[in-house]
Amino acid sequence: MSDQTFPPRVFSGIKPSGGLTLGNYLGAIKRWVEMQEDPTYETIFCVVDMHAITVWQDPADLTRATREVAASMIASGIDPERSVLFNQARVPAHVELGWLFSCVARVGWMNRMTQFKDKAGKNAEKVSLGLYAYPALMAADILLYHATHVPVGEDQKQHVELTRDIAAKFNHDYGVDFFPLTEPVTEGPAMRVMNLRDGSKKMSKSGESDMERINMLDDADTISKKFKKARTDPEALPSEVAGLKDRPEAKNLVDIYAGLSDTTAEAVLAEFGGEGWGKFKPALADLAVAKLAPVSDEMRRLLDAPDELDAIMARGAERASALAEPILKKTYEIMGFVR
Secondary structure (H helix, E strand, O other), rough: OOOOOOEEEEEEOOOOOOOOOHHHHHHHHHHHHHHHHHOOEEEEEOOOHHHOOOOOOEEEHHHHHHHHHHHHHHHHHHHHOOOEEEEEEHHHHHHHHHHHOOOOOOHHHHHOOOHHHHHHHHHOOOOOHHHHHHHHHHHHHOOOOOOOEEEEOOOHHHHHHHHHHHHHHHHHHHOOOOOOEEEEEEEOOOOOOOOOOOOOOOOOOOOOOHHOOOOOOOHHHHEEEHHOOOOOOOOOOOOOOOHHHHHHHHHHHHHHHHHHHOOOOHHHHHHOOOHHHHHHHHHHHHHHHOOOHHHHHHHHHHHOOHHHHHHHHHHHHHHHHHHHHHHHHHHHHHHOOOO
16 A cells, blocks of 8 residues: 555535525634635635535525525635635536445444434434435545545534545555545634524524524624624623633624634633623624625625626636546546446
């Protein structure tokens, strides 16, 4: 077995299944922009639309959501010339490798996936086979490009570990060193952005009230209003992070401030420790408007120009296919297919 060296390559994606929130921005897209600026990495970012259909999607909604995700990436700073940016359905190699990997992955591995248990709940017998098996497609998304690093939230780390298991089993079964053992990248502030009305729950696009989340398409006035009305507690901000223990709403707002200002919770508390919410929430609202309103403005401009967006994704898909096809071809050869 050879000791193949894989050049540092980043892959990550977002599923187009409804409106994007501040959680998507701070937990994923903002970090992708930072990785794009690092000359160490080649960066590939994808709208993973094939994953969206594990639950039924209205076709018009899927089209709109796919463009919205692409627009959010570009408006946030993903440069389609410096990074490869495309939607998954334009590169059929993803689905082909996904099937091959579904024959490498073991049922026991899939049964351990907590995301499936969370999403299926008590109706596991009635959900789609795709919802159960999609981690094999996620592994294909990553390994199709020999990606070495995947920036993910903690809730998706298990899927990168599965990707490593699939790569290791493939390499072992076929006596090759063909697929890399991809590393999850999880560091960074505000990785898990919480609900503005309940700090114990993750910010979600499917929450009951629009006031509990910041949507990426919210305008400046709406962003400011939501932060100023965010739930807090009666105590002043502490001077040290330990003082945020058992104060989920306070911790969430401090983490959001840190994420938006490229600093740490410690630095935020060094500035605002001892202050009341009457000072901190307006400061957070002003910071959020300064950072997010230009993004939402550019997103709306791009969404009003769907032909421009589609052309960008089509060019990205050509670049993605150029990287993917040789790897898929070699995979078929290793497995013994006559093509």
